[in-house]
Amino acid sequence: MLMKEYRICMPLTVEEYQIGQLYMISKHSHEQSGGGEGVEVVRNEPDTHPVYGLGQVTEKRIYLNSKLPSWMRKFVPMIFYVTETAWNFYPYTVTEYSCSFLPKLNVRIETRFENDNGSNENVFGDSATPRDSVCYLDILSDPIPDKHYKKTEDLSRWVSKSTGRGPLLEGWRNSAGPIMCSYKRVHCSFEVYGFQGRTEEFIHRNIQDILLVGHRQAVAWTDEWHGMSLEEVREFEKKLQLETNSKLKSDRPDSGSVPLRSSLSRSLSVTDEPSLKKMGLKTVSIPPDSPTCPCSYPLKGPKRLNSNPE
Numbered sequence: 001m002l003m004k005e006y007r008i009c010m011p012l013t014v015e016e017y018q019i020g021q022l023y024m025i026s027k028h029s030h031e032q033s034g035g036g037e038g039v040e041v042v043r044n045e046p047d048t049h050p051v052y053g054l055g056q057v058t059e060k061r062i063y064l065n066s067k068l069p070s071w072m073r074k075f076v077p078m079i080f081y082v083t084e085t086a087w088n089f090y091p092y093t094v095t096e097y098s099c100s101f102l103p104k105l106n107v108r109i110e111t112r113f114e115n116d117n118g119s120n121e122n123v124f125g126d127s128a129t130p131r132d133s134v135c136y137l138d139i140l141s142d143p144i145p146d147k148h149y150k151k152t153e154d155l156s157r158w159v160s161k162s163t164g165r166g167p168l169l170e171g172w173r174n175s176a177g178p179i180m181c182s183y184k185r186v187h188c189s190f191e192v193y194g195f196q197g198r199t200e201e202f203i204h205r206n207i208q209d210i211l212l213v214g215h216r217q218a219v220a221w222t223d224e225w226h227g228m229s230l231e232e233v234r235e236f237e238k239k240l241q242l243e244t245n246s247k248l249k250s251d252r253p254d255s256g257s258v259p260l261r262s263s264l265s266r267s268l269s270v271t272d273e274p275s276l277k278k279m280g281l282k283t284v285s286i287p288p289d290s291p292t293c294p295c296s297y298p299l300k301g302p303k304r305l306n307s308n309p310e
Contacts, residue, residue: 003185004185004186006211008212010218011177012178012180017113019230042059044237057086105190108186120183141170144216148209155168160223
């Protein structure tokens with residue numbers, strides 16, 4: 001299992017981001033859905049936690065087959081999705097990802113939102129994350145995939161008319177006000193012999209991109225959501241979810257008529273090297289995890305997943 005704690009600061013308050021997060025996730029999911037791929041919402045309803053009180057539970061299917069790297073696509077069906085289940089007890093949330101086709105794949109993201117600049121060393125209250133597992137992501141200067149860059153979302157150019165904030169300048173995290181931090185503790189595991197390190201690194205690289213793009217958009221779109229009430233943003237969320245689901249269903253072929261991509265139809269729960277060789281797979285040697293941060297991984301050039309930012 002590979003664990004990292006990501007810290008992403010924004011020039012917002014925690015109270016403001018409750019609206020901005022819901023708006024951003026809905027709009028981003030709608031933008032990234034099309035051609036039979038994207039985010040389909042199958043459940044979105046109130047929930048109650050014994051400690052955190054009233055909240056919301058959401059279940060989504062993320063269709064992303066074409067976004068997988070070529071070495072992974074050969075082992076999955078042509079219609080492939082990941083199930084995302086999120087429990088939102090703001091300012092605390094938990095999100096889990098699973099896939100029935102890959103039962104040994106598990107991703108769990110625990111999030112805390114705080115009105116600080118990322119200086120809390122034990123925000124989750126159990127034990128501090130080791131320093132070499134903490135990664136600060138800068139929404140101003142950290143690179144994102146070229147396909148996601150938009151001049152209107154470049155925070156070095158951004159100015160909010162409704163709040164008077166922006167643009168962000170170098171060193172903004174130590175001088176901006178207001179400021180908040182999204183703390184995300186991410187556990188990722190894929191316990192399949194020969195693929196574990198490669199897959200876990202791939203997932204973490206994509207999580208970084210998703211977090212950077214999503215949090216940049218939440219800030220860049222401030223004037224679109226600032227001033228909305230929780231009821232208004234929930235109505236907006238409901239409207240876009242219906243539109244996104246309709247778009248996905250109209251673009252996607254009948255999954256029952258689509259065969260597996262290859263003759264390999266068994267799950268990758270096989271973990272012993274001889275069995276993998278019988279299946280015609282070559283095992284790989286995975287280099288040890290990089291101990292340094294920011295997260296500089298040895299893999300080069302994998303395609304990024306267009307998933308759902310938090």
